[in-house]
Amino acid sequence: MEITQFQLDALREIGNIGSGHAATALSTLLQRRIDMSVPKVWAIPFEQVTAIVGQLDTPQATIYVKVEGEASGKAVFFFPIESAQIMVQALMGRNEPLDLYSDEMAQSALKEVGNILVSSFIIAISQFSGIPLQPSVPALAVDMIGASLDAIFLEEGSLEDTVLFIDTQLSGIPKIAGQFIFLPDDGSLKKLLGATGL
Amino acid sequence: MNGVINVGMADYKTARSPDILLTAGLGSCIGICIHDPLLKVGGMAHIMLPSAVGSLGGNPAKYADTALVLLLKEIVGMGANNSRLRAKIAGGAQMFSFPGKPPVLKIGERNAVAVEQELKRNGIPLLVSDVGGSFGRTIHFDVGTGELHIRTINHGEKVV
Numbered sequence: 001m002e003i004t005q006f007q008l009d010a011l012r013e014i015g016n017i018g019s020g021h022a023a024t025a026l027s028t029l030l031q032r033r034i035d036m037s038v039p040k041v042w043a044i045p046f047e048q049v050t051a052i053v054g055q056l057d058t059p060q061a062t063i064y065v066k067v068e069g070e071a072s073g074k075a076v077f078f079f080p081i082e083s084a085q086i087m088v089q090a091l092m093g094r095n096e097p098l099d100l101y102s103d104e105m106a107q108s109a110l111k112e113v114g115n116i117l118v119s120s121f122i123i124a125i126s127q128f129s130g131i132p133l134q135p136s137v138p139a140l141a142v143d144m145i146g147a148s149l150d151a152i153f154l155e156e157g158s159l160e161d162t163v164l165f166i167d168t169q170l171s172g173i174p175k176i177a178g179q180f181i182f183l184p185d186d187g188s189l190k191k192l193l194g195a196t197g198l
Numbered sequence: 199m200n201g202v203i204n205v206g207m208a209d210y211k212t213a214r215s216p217d218i219l220l221t222a223g224l225g226s227c228i229g230i231c232i233h234d235p236l237l238k239v240g241g242m243a244h245i246m247l248p249s250a251v252g253s254l255g256g257n258p259a260k261y262a263d264t265a266l267v268l269l270l271k272e273i274v275g276m277g278a279n280n281s282r283l284r285a286k287i288a289g290g291a292q293m294f295s296f297p298g299k300p301p302v303l304k305i306g307e308r309n310a311v312a313v314e315q316e317l318k319r320n321g322i323p324l325l326v327s328d329v330g331g332s333f334g335r336t337i338h339f340d341v342g343t344g345e346l347h348i349r350t351i352n353h354g355e356k357v358v
Contacts, residue, residue: 050207056223057336059351064294101352139294143351146223147334150207151293154226154246154305 003043003162007193010128011041015166018124018180023170025116030090034172042165046153049163049181056146060084061100063114063140064152067122069133071188074152077118078145079178086176087113100142111140121166121180129192153183162189202338205229205242208260210269212241212276215342222336224289226306228262228313228329231286231339231346232269232322234278240341243269247305248312262312270320285322286346286358287313288337290329306330326358 019036027034042052050056061084065075079087081100088098091109098106115138126133141148164182184192205211205221213219215238221229224244233240243265250261258264274280290310310329317324328335328348338347349355 047207057334057349057351066296137297139296141293141332143293144223144225144334144336146207147225147291148293149225150223150227150246151225151291151306155294 003193008041008043010193011043011164011166012038014121014124014128014164015041015168015180017127018121018166019168020120021123022117022120022168023172025120026113026170027172029113029116032172034170036168036170038166038168040167043162044165045161046163046183049149049165050146052165053145053149053179057144059143060145060148061110061114061140061142062145062148062152063111063118063138064148065115065118065122065138066136067133067182068136069126069131071125071129071131071133071184071191073182073184073188074155075118075122075135076149076152076181076183077114077121077178078148078181079176081142083176083178084110084142107140107142110142111138114138114140117178118180121182125182125192131191164189205244207244208246208257210241210243210259210265210272212239212269212272213341214239214276215340217341219339219341220337224335224337225291225293226289226309228287228289228306228309229335229337229339230262230266230269230313230317231288231337232273232283233339233341233344234273234282235284235344236282237276237278238342239273239276239278240339240344241269241273242337242339245309245313248308262309263316266313266316266320270322280321283322284344285317285324286326286328286339286344287317287324288326288328288335288346288348291331291333291335293332293334295332328356328358
């Protein structure tokens, strides 16, 4: 469906609210001041997501949550492996690098951080649209970003061809960036954007 | 110098030796590699779903059945002999699992089954099948030698 400039502004607002929630939650969790900004938002056909993502075989940490409710869909937050490493070390209070591919404690910490981030955006979408949404338990993959995303795109259910994409940047921890994607199920986008009065 | 030709998602490309075909970050998608060892030509398709049946049009390169037909047609069009064609495939992983919830529909597995069936139906021997697991793959296919180079992040690297 066609996305207007107004709707993109709404999406940016959702991004701002979401990153505000995420920053607050992370500040509490990591006991330090964290700010988050949203440099870019997109509403694009899902085939084009890979173009924004860049190198498809770059390792990234991907958190995937299914969203239930009136405007169901799939929510994803992913960040570069270096960012994931910094975040997990901060969370676990460790100075040495952890093996994010096999260390279960590290993966569990990563899943927790990712869940906070992804939930922050889902709550923002819900607040903005007034439609209640419930996230599932999170699933984690630390692997090539292209591989993780194609698996999410193709998993059960028919997707809308438009994907909402929110770029986020954190400050307070050095060099951390991440991206949030919401893939609305068929029909959900209209409900979401309709509910925002646009 | 060899050219490296990138094959995107839901896309297919053909090449002549010494060119290399590449597709990066295969998850539950599958890379189908076909070549004629004598003529040293071949192609690669990056398919996403098992079958175009029931889909509303769209890009035929997205589906195992329709993509293979297109790929074979183009390779044969380059002068390859159907009876000499050989296949190697990689991908079809299950990247995520949710605790306590077995996936109803393992799309990677279904893709692999569909690709194998379609190859069989078209009479193309499948020499190598590196499918499944829970990890991504990046593949390079040398259409001259038929060598398939498979790289993963944390599950090694091999040439088959």
